[in-house]
Every structure is written in structure tokens, then in C-alpha cells.
Amino acid sequence: MGFGSTAKKLQKVTDYAEKLYERFEKLREEVEEVEQTVEDTNATVADLERELAEQRAILDELAEERGVDVEEAVASVDVGEESDGND
Template sequence: MGLGSATKKIQQVADTAEKLYERLNEVRAQVNAMRDDVAETRTRVDAMEHRVDRQAVLLEALAEKEGIDVDQLYAEAAIEEAEPVPDAEEAIVEEAETDGGEQ
């Protein structure tokens, strides 16, 4: 291998390394920007959770004042969430079976 050939290869390696270094810096900048965005989002989410918690306390107090059993409402909502909702076809078949096919 001649000296010119070796110089060419070394220059190619140096060029590739430089491109990789530039790309690494771009990725590093993107990661830092994303880290800042995540921190800002977390701060916003925390503030929203705090607001929602305060609103929940207020709503529960108003419900109690009006004589509404909040715990019962929560239990009913949990039951409704746990029950699978039949799709339209299943509902039609069930309704037809319940009616006995009479019209």
C-alpha cells in the first residue's frame, strides 16, 4: 500500500469521524431539548393534578351538602367501568333472544 493510499484512507476515516461527531452533537442537543420539554410537561401535569384534586374536594363537599352519597357514586362508576359493553350486533341478538322473537 502506497503512502497516498494510506493518506486517502486516513482522510476518509477523519471525515467519517467528523460527521459522526457532528451528528452526536445534534443528538445531544435533541436529547437536552427533550429533557427540558419533559421537565416542563411534568411541571404542568403536577399543577393540573393539584387543581383536579382541589376541584374533587370541592365537588365532594358540595355533594355531601346536597345529600349525595359520593362513595356510592364511585362504586357505581367502578361497576359500570368493569362491565364489558357489548357491541351493537351482540346487543341486537341479546334483545331478540330476550323478546323471544315475538313481534
């Protein structure tokens, strides 16, 4: 085998390694974007949970002032069926 064919093979391996490295870098960037999206989503969910807890506390206070049994009201709601808006 001559040096020419060895050089060609080495060049092919080098080209393949460069393409592989480019693909790896692109994948790394995509993973970083997904991680950032997950962090943003976690922060949003935490904010929504906090806001929901605040609203629940307000509703519980209002219900207590008006003598509404919250647990009974919640139990009477059929979660499995959608309302048509005419209830």
C-alpha cells in the same frame, strides 16, 4: 504502501469521524429537547393533579352539604362503557 494511499486512508477516517461527530451532536440536541419536553410535561401533570385535588375537595364539600354519598355515586358509574350523552 506509499504516503499517498496512507493520506487517503487518513482523510477517509477523518471524514468519517467528522460525520460521526455531527450525528452525535444532533442526537445530543434531540435528547436535550426530549428532556425539556419531559420536564414541561411533569410540570403540567403536577398542575393538573393539584387542580384536580382542589376540584375534588370542592365537590366533596358540595356533596356533603346536599347529603350525597360520593362513594356510592362513584361506585354506580360504569367506567367501562361510554355514555351516549342521553343519560
